[in-house]
Amino acid sequence: MNFLLKKLKSKIILTFVSVLSSFLVTSAYAQTSDTLLQNATLDGIIDYALANQPIVKQAEINQEITDLQIKNRLADWYPQLNFNYNYQRNFQLPVNIIGGNQVRFGVYNTSAIQLTATQNIFNRDVLLASQTKQDVREVASKQTENARINLVANVSKNFYDLLATEQQRKITAENIVMLARSLKDARARYDVGVTDKTDYQRxxxxxxxxxxxxxEIEEALKSKIANLKYLINYPDGRELSLEYDSTQLEAEIHLDTLETSQYTNRVEYQQLQAQLRLQQANVRYNKWSYIPTLSANGAYIKNFLNDDFAKLYNQGFPNSYAGLTLGFPIFQGGKRKNNIIIAEKQVQQTELDLVDFVNQASSEYKTAMAQYRANMANYLALKENMELAAEVHKIIELQYREGIKTYLELITAQTDLRAAQINYFNAVYGLLSSKIDVRKAEGAIQVN
Known part of the structure; x- marks a missing residue:
C-alpha cells in the first residue's frame, strides 16, 4: 500500500513539474511575443511593418492573384476534356410526311453519354499569355516591391522624426531640472539679500x-507614436517603445555625394519597361488576328434508345469522330486594323512615360542630394554651436555663482544651450531622413 502511495505521489509531482515547465516556457514565449516591439530597433519596426502592413499584404495578394490568372490562361494549351450526360422523355414523337402518309419517328426514351476533347493548335489569346507571362509577373512583383520600398522609407523617416521629438523631451526635462536648481539658488540669494526678487521671478x-x-512635446510625442503604430499596423492597445543608439545613428549619416543617379535601379523604371514589353506584345497580338485559329477536336458518344424506360440502357449505339476546326473572320469593318493602330499608340504612350520617368527620377535625385548636402552643412554648424553653447553655459554658470554675471545672462545661456541641443538633434535626424530620400531616389533601398 505504501509503495502504491509513493508511486502515485511521484506521478503527481512529475505531472506538476511538467505542467509548471510548460507554463513557464509558454509564459516566456508569450512575454517574448508581447515585448517584440517593446524595445524596438528600426530594423525590428521595419520587419514588423513589412509583415503586417495592409497595403503590402494587398500587393502580395494581388501578386498571387496575377500568378493564378496566368495559370488559368496557360491552361488553355492543355487538352480540354468534357463529359456530358443527357436523358430525354418524348411524350409525343416527331412526325414526318412520307408519300402523303404521316409517319412518327423516334422512341419515347432517349439518353446519351458524351466525352469530348479539344486541343488548341493556334490560338492568339493563349499564345499571348505564354509569351507575356514573365512580364505580367514582373509588373505584379514590382508593384509589391514598390509598396515595400515606400513603406520602408516612410517608417524610417517617421522613426527619425519620433526620435527627434523624444530628444526634445529629454533635453527639456534636463532643462527643467537645471531651471529648478537655478530657481532654488535665486530664491536663496533673494532671501539673504544678495539679489532682488526679479531673479527668482525670472x-x-x-x-x-x-x-x-x-x-506640449509629450503630447506631440503621443501623436507621432500613434502615427507610427498606424503606419506599421501595430495594435493600438499595445505599448511601443523604441530602442536606439544616438552615437550609432549619428555614425550612419554619411553618404557618398559623388554618386550619380542610377534611375535604372528604380522599381518604377523596371515596371515601366515590363509594361512597354507588354504593350509591344499587344501589337503582335492584334496582328495575329489575321491568322486563322486552328484546333483539333474529337468526341465519343453513346446513345441509348428505347420506348421502355426499364430497358433503356440494355443496349447502346456508340459513335465517335475526330476533326480539325479552322476559323478565320473575313471582314470585321476595319476593326482589326484599328486595334493594331490603337496598340501602337499605346506603345508610344508607354515610351513617353519612360522618358518622363527618367526626367522625374533625375530631378528627384538632384533635389534629394541637394537637400542632403544642405542638411549636412546645417548639421556641422549646429554641432559646433551646441559645443560652444555648452562651454559658454558652463563658464557663465560659474561666473554667476561667483557674482560676476547676472541671472539674466545665466537664463540666456541656458536657453541658448537648450535651443542648440534641440537644433542639433533635429539636424541629425533630419539628415538621416534626407539620406533616406537620396537612397530612395537612386533606387538603393533593398527589401526582402
Whole structure:
C-alpha cells in the first residue's frame, strides 16, 4: 500500500513539474511575443511593418492573384476534356410526311453519354499569355516591391522624426531640472539679500515655460507614436517603445555625394519597361488576328434508345469522330486594323512615360542630394554651436555663482544651450531622413 502511495505521489509531482515547465516556457514565449516591439530597433519596426502592413499584404495578394490568372490562361494549351450526360422523355414523337402518309419517328426514351476533347493548335489569346507571362509577373512583383520600398522609407523617416521629438523631451526635462536648481539658488540669494526678487521671478517664468513646453512635446510625442503604430499596423492597445543608439545613428549619416543617379535601379523604371514589353506584345497580338485559329477536336458518344424506360440502357449505339476546326473572320469593318493602330499608340504612350520617368527620377535625385548636402552643412554648424553653447553655459554658470554675471545672462545661456541641443538633434535626424530620400531616389533601398 505504501509503495502504491509513493508511486502515485511521484506521478503527481512529475505531472506538476511538467505542467509548471510548460507554463513557464509558454509564459516566456508569450512575454517574448508581447515585448517584440517593446524595445524596438528600426530594423525590428521595419520587419514588423513589412509583415503586417495592409497595403503590402494587398500587393502580395494581388501578386498571387496575377500568378493564378496566368495559370488559368496557360491552361488553355492543355487538352480540354468534357463529359456530358443527357436523358430525354418524348411524350409525343416527331412526325414526318412520307408519300402523303404521316409517319412518327423516334422512341419515347432517349439518353446519351458524351466525352469530348479539344486541343488548341493556334490560338492568339493563349499564345499571348505564354509569351507575356514573365512580364505580367514582373509588373505584379514590382508593384509589391514598390509598396515595400515606400513603406520602408516612410517608417524610417517617421522613426527619425519620433526620435527627434523624444530628444526634445529629454533635453527639456534636463532643462527643467537645471531651471529648478537655478530657481532654488535665486530664491536663496533673494532671501539673504544678495539679489532682488526679479531673479527668482525670472527663474519661475523660465521654469513654467519649460514645464509647458515639455507637456506640449509629450503630447506631440503621443501623436507621432500613434502615427507610427498606424503606419506599421501595430495594435493600438499595445505599448511601443523604441530602442536606439544616438552615437550609432549619428555614425550612419554619411553618404557618398559623388554618386550619380542610377534611375535604372528604380522599381518604377523596371515596371515601366515590363509594361512597354507588354504593350509591344499587344501589337503582335492584334496582328495575329489575321491568322486563322486552328484546333483539333474529337468526341465519343453513346446513345441509348428505347420506348421502355426499364430497358433503356440494355443496349447502346456508340459513335465517335475526330476533326480539325479552322476559323478565320473575313471582314470585321476595319476593326482589326484599328486595334493594331490603337496598340501602337499605346506603345508610344508607354515610351513617353519612360522618358518622363527618367526626367522625374533625375530631378528627384538632384533635389534629394541637394537637400542632403544642405542638411549636412546645417548639421556641422549646429554641432559646433551646441559645443560652444555648452562651454559658454558652463563658464557663465560659474561666473554667476561667483557674482560676476547676472541671472539674466545665466537664463540666456541656458536657453541658448537648450535651443542648440534641440537644433542639433533635429539636424541629425533630419539628415538621416534626407539620406533616406537620396537612397530612395537612386533606387538603393533593398527589401526582402
Amino acid at each position: 527663474a519661475t517664468i523660465a521654469l513654467n515655460n519649460a514645464v509647458a513646453s515639455k507637456k
